[in-house]
Amino acid sequence: MPVACPELPDLVPVPGVKLASAAAGIRYKGRDDLLLVELAEGSQCAAVFTRNAFCAAPVIVAKQHLAISRPRYLLINSGNANAGTGDPGVAAARHSCGELAQKAGCATEQVLPFSTGVIGEPLPVERIEAVLEKAINGLSEDGWATAARTIMTTDTVPKGVSRVIDLAGQQVVITGIAKGSGMIRPDMATMLAYIATDANVDPESLQVCLDEAVEQSFNRITVDGDTSTNDACVLMASGAAQMPMLSLDQPAFKLFSAAVNEVCRELAQLIVRDAEGATKFVTIRIEDGVDSEECLRVGYTIAHSPLIKTALFASDPNWGRILAAIGRAGIKDLDTHCVDIALDDVWIVRGGGRDPDYREEAGQRVMSQEEILIRVRLGRGSACETVWTCDLSHEYVKINAEYRS
Amino acid sequence: MPVACPELPDLVPVPGVKLASAAAGIRYKGRDDLLLVELAEGSQCAAVFTRNAFCAAPVIVAKQHLAISRPRYLLINSGNANAGTGDPGVAAARHSCGELAQKAGCATEQVLPFSTGVIGEPLPVERIEAVLEKAINGLSEDGWATAARTIMTTDTVPKGVSRVIDLAGQQVVITGIAKGSGMIRPDMATMLAYIATDANVDPESLQVCLDEAVEQSFNRITVDGDTSTNDACVLMASGAAQMPMLSLDQPAFKLFSAAVNEVCRELAQLIVRDAEGATKFVTIRIEDGVDSEECLRVGYTIAHSPLIKTALFASDPNWGRILAAIGRAGIKDLDTHCVDIALDDVWIVRGGGRDPDYREEAGQRVMSQEEILIRVRLGRGSACETVWTCDLSHEYVKINAEYRS
Numbered sequence: 001m002p003v004a005c006p007e008l009p010d011l012v013p014v015p016g017v018k019l020a021s022a023a024a025g026i027r028y029k030g031r032d033d034l035l036l037v038e039l040a041e042g043s044q045c046a047a048v049f050t051r052n053a054f055c056a057a058p059v060i061v062a063k064q065h066l067a068i069s070r071p072r073y074l075l076i077n078s079g080n081a082n083a084g085t086g087d088p089g090v091a092a093a094r095h096s097c098g099e100l101a102q103k104a105g106c107a108t109e110q111v112l113p114f115s116t117g118v119i120g121e122p123l124p125v126e127r128i129e130a131v132l133e134k135a136i137n138g139l140s141e142d143g144w145a146t147a148a149r150t151i152m153t154t155d156t157v158p159k160g161v162s163r164v165i166d167l168a169g170q171q172v173v174i175t176g177i178a179k180g181s182g183m184i185r186p187d188m189a190t191m192l193a194y195i196a197t198d199a200n201v202d203p204e205s206l207q208v209c210l211d212e213a214v215e216q217s218f219n220r221i222t223v224d225g226d227t228s229t230n231d232a233c234v235l236m237a238s239g240a241a242q243m244p245m246l247s248l249d250q251p252a253f254k255l256f257s258a259a260v261n262e263v264c265r266e267l268a269q270l271i272v273r274d275a276e277g278a279t280k281f282v283t284i285r286i287e288d289g290v291d292s293e294e295c296l297r298v299g300y301t302i303a304h305s306p307l308i309k310t311a312l313f314a315s316d317p318n319w320g321r322i323l324a325a326i327g328r329a330g331i332k333d334l335d336t337h338c339v340d341i342a343l344d345d346v347w348i349v350r351g352g353g354r355d356p357d358y359r360e361e362a363g364q365r366v367m368s369q370e371e372i373l374i375r376v377r378l379g380r381g382s383a384c385e386t387v388w389t390c391d392l393s394h395e396y397v398k399i400n401a402e403y404r405s
Numbered sequence: 406m407p408v409a410c411p412e413l414p415d416l417v418p419v420p421g422v423k424l425a426s427a428a429a430g431i432r433y434k435g436r437d438d439l440l441l442v443e444l445a446e447g448s449q450c451a452a453v454f455t456r457n458a459f460c461a462a463p464v465i466v467a468k469q470h471l472a473i474s475r476p477r478y479l480l481i482n483s484g485n486a487n488a489g490t491g492d493p494g495v496a497a498a499r500h501s502c503g504e505l506a507q508k509a510g511c512a513t514e515q516v517l518p519f520s521t522g523v524i525g526e527p528l529p530v531e532r533i534e535a536v537l538e539k540a541i542n543g544l545s546e547d548g549w550a551t552a553a554r555t556i557m558t559t560d561t562v563p564k565g566v567s568r569v570i571d572l573a574g575q576q577v578v579i580t581g582i583a584k585g586s587g588m589i590r591p592d593m594a595t596m597l598a599y600i601a602t603d604a605n606v607d608p609e610s611l612q613v614c615l616d617e618a619v620e621q622s623f624n625r626i627t628v629d630g631d632t633s634t635n636d637a638c639v640l641m642a643s644g645a646a647q648m649p650m651l652s653l654d655q656p657a658f659k660l661f662s663a664a665v666n667e668v669c670r671e672l673a674q675l676i677v678r679d680a681e682g683a684t685k686f687v688t689i690r691i692e693d694g695v696d697s698e699e700c701l702r703v704g705y706t707i708a709h710s711p712l713i714k715t716a717l718f719a720s721d722p723n724w725g726r727i728l729a730a731i732g733r734a735g736i737k738d739l740d741t742h743c744v745d746i747a748l749d750d751v752w753i754v755r756g757g758g759r760d761p762d763y764r765e766e767a768g769q770r771v772m773s774q775e776e777i778l779i780r781v782r783l784g785r786g787s788a789c790e791t792v793w794t795c796d797l798s799h800e801y802v803k804i805n806a807e808y809r810s
Contacts, residue, residue, distance in 0.1 A: 051733070053731070053736065054731065054741050084728050084754075084758065085759075118725070120725045229725075306801075310802055319489075320524030323488075326458070328457045336459050354491075393802065396802070397802055
């Protein structure tokens with residue numbers, strides 16, 4: 001049951017980017033599980049991958065291909081992560097790229113493979129290959145909504161966002177899709193996101209733009225720096241829009257970058273809203289820290305605490321648990337007398353102790369909402385960071401205990 | 406439902422250490438909730454406290470008193486943690502020490518206060534003071550079993566261990582009790598442990614002995630370096646045994662230290678066995694690491710993973726989750742091709758990939774046990790560390806969501 005998840009909006013086609021979905025029967029029956037993305041000649045592509053040491057075979061291959069060539073195709077499957085599959089897994093990923101390249105008329109290195117699904121099972125390459133021809137023939141700029149469904153695994157809703165912005169008189173589209181059901185299912189090789197634009201962006205600037213956007217979005221929802229074996233986020237720029245090339249130092253780049261940020265943040269929040277068993281969407285804002293790093297440390301400590309997450313599930317304003325989490329976040333020389341805690345606009349702790357004006361009913365009222373802001377002021381600087389998380393419910397245990405069985 | 410928790414064994418009295426329990430009605434009705442411990446004149450006392458920045462009032466006071474004086478009394482209450490109570494809380498803790506000192510005829514600084522229970526409520530000092538006289542009159546060397554019950558909060562079983570060892574022909578007793586229901590309830594100010602011996606130990610060596618023992622026991626069960634606001638562990642040596650003073654450089658000290666280690670490890674494991682909602686007792690052993698630190702990092706990453714914990718609950722040998730946890734533990738330059746994973750004696754992963762001989766039934770068999778060993782070989786050194794944890798069950802969410810309501 002996603003928390004206040006909007007319907008999939010109309011996803012605006014991106015000139016120069018075509019998509020096709022197909023049913024390869026990799027694991028699921030009666031649904032599409034293979035997504036092919038074609039980029040117009042001359043497109044630029046930036047990517048961010050998992051930092052997990054056990055990164056999946058497609059991640060290894062995609063990184064290699066990206067380093068030596070300019071991508072023309074993304075080949076994405078759901079149902080099987082091709083992770084924990086060793087060298088045969090790498091060979092399988094490479095082989096499927098080769099097959100596509102041959103059929104589409106490009107070099108193998110111009111294909112980036114991505115997989116999401118169960119870890120540890122061999123990728124059924126032949127099933128993928130069997131539908132490649134059909135997928136190539138079905139490529140269309142209108143395939144985004146279908147694509148958002150094709151890449152789903154345990155997601156309960158498809159996730160996509162579009163923005164159309166004006167860059168010096170030229171309309172530019174940014175459309176993105178993502179899959180990921182909560183931040184917590186690495187054995188489903190959790191997160192994939194594909195964002196495309198028709199803007200014309202120089203490659204270095206595109207990578208900077210993606211790095212910054214990911215840092216402020218997908219990296220703000222991971223619950224313990226938790227990167228799964230397959231996490232990947234790709235930003236593609238077809239350059240089909242008639243405009244001079246955007247680069248870092250231009251004012252228009254800031255506008256473009258802000259829009260990419262927005263798209264990524266919305267996709268990231270959709271992943272939290274669709275988190276396994278989630279009944280609450282929780283924003284944790286840490287203010288007045290010395291630097292970003294310590295704000296994040298406090299934010300993550302709160303976000304990871306199973307005690308706080310169960311209290312959120314129970315709508316219990318159990319501020320002692322928040323206090324204890326801040327206290328153990330490892331902030332050097334924290335003066336607890338300067339710490340304030342609020343739920344939405346209700347101040348519970350002031351100066352390290354219970355606010356004398358605080359009434360349990362007020363805290364209770366906020367905690368019973370579906371969307372909750374936990375606000376912490378560290379009182380020692382001017383840095384501020386925000387992370388997003390959800391509660392820990394009976395349903396979470398049920399889903400994760402019973403999965404695979 | 407504790408996991409294979411033995412009955413409270415006979416706890417051997419420690420010459421020179423007297424205990425008394427009383428019912429002060431601090432929070433609980435019809436049970437003892439105040440424990441008084443008296444140490445014979447000349448006793449030595451070592452202690453380890455929480456590193457939580459929001460440490461409780463009694464922790465602040467106990468540290469101060471310990472720094473300036475040699476303790477004669479420990480004054481311990483359950484039901485109220487006196488944490489998150491600000492300066493009035495500190496005054497309350499100090500005041501109760503003063504009252505006891507006056508009645509018992511010692512200096513205020515010779516009393517160490519400890520509290521465990523709900524965070525954020527004022528300590529009802531007058532209720533404690535009302536039973537001090539009675540407690541003093543009831544002091545006896547036989548009070549250990551009752552004491553183990555007195556300090557319980559959400560514990561479902563009392564926890565105690567005794568060892569009698571021979572140190573150069575002299576019998577020496579080590580008896581310890583602990584409270585803590587799982588590593589995960591900081592709002593119940595989780596863990597307290599009191600270990601006493603009649604050995605004659607010099608104070609510096611006693612502290613070294615305790616530090617080492619805690620590091621290998623209570624610090625190996627915390628799930629995320631999670632220290633609650635009130636955690637404390639005290640090692641008391643009355644010196645009543647007829648023996649020369651033990652100190653670090655003597656062979657007999659090693660024997661003594663090993664016995665204290667054993668007592669602490671057993672108490673720590675009892676806390677995990679009594680963890681909230683636990684149905685499995687899990688030992689995680691990380692071998693062949695470069696150093697202790699990286700072994701612990703991998704061990705804790707596995708121990709904290711809600712995904713692995715729910716798989717343990719479901720008896721699901723979901724090794725992809727273990728693999729992913731190792732991969733994201735942040736081990737620098739980890740060669741995944743050298744990583745092996747076993748459940749008990751069943752090797753699942755060898756050389757970073759699924760062992761070709763592994764059969765799901767074998768993994769399933771181990772996972773269905775009540776006690777499980779997860780063994781990881783990093784294949785890059787000779788360090789080895791062990792941590793203990795439990796699974797994450799429906800019951801855990803239930804207990805922690807419904808607590809306080």
